[in-house]
Amino acid sequence: MTRLSVDDLDHIALGLRLQCVRGDLNAGLVADALDSVVRRRHAAQMARPRLHANSFMSSAWQRVTAWASLR
Numbered sequence: 728m729t730r731l732s733v734d735d736l737d738h739i740a741l742g743l744r745l746q747c748v749r750g751d752l753n754a755g756l757v758a759d760a761l762d763s764v765v766r767r768r769h770a771a772q773m774a775r776p777r778l779h780a781n782s783f784m785s786s787a788w789q790r791v792t793a794w795a796s797l798r
Contacts, residue, residue, distance in 0.1 A: 733768050736761050
C-alpha cells in the first residue's frame, strides 16, 4: 500500500480549498481534516531526529556511568 506524502496531501487540501471557495462546504471540511494530517506528519518528521539524538545521548550517558561505577 502506497502512502501519500505530506506534499501530496497538502496539494490535495489546496485543491479542495479552491472548491470550497466555489461553494462546496464539504470540500472545506475534508481540507481541514487533511491539514490536520499534514500537521501531525510534519511534527512526527521533526521529532524523529530529536528522538534519535536523545536515545544516543541516553546510551552514551549510560556507558559513561557504567564505566565510572566500575572504577
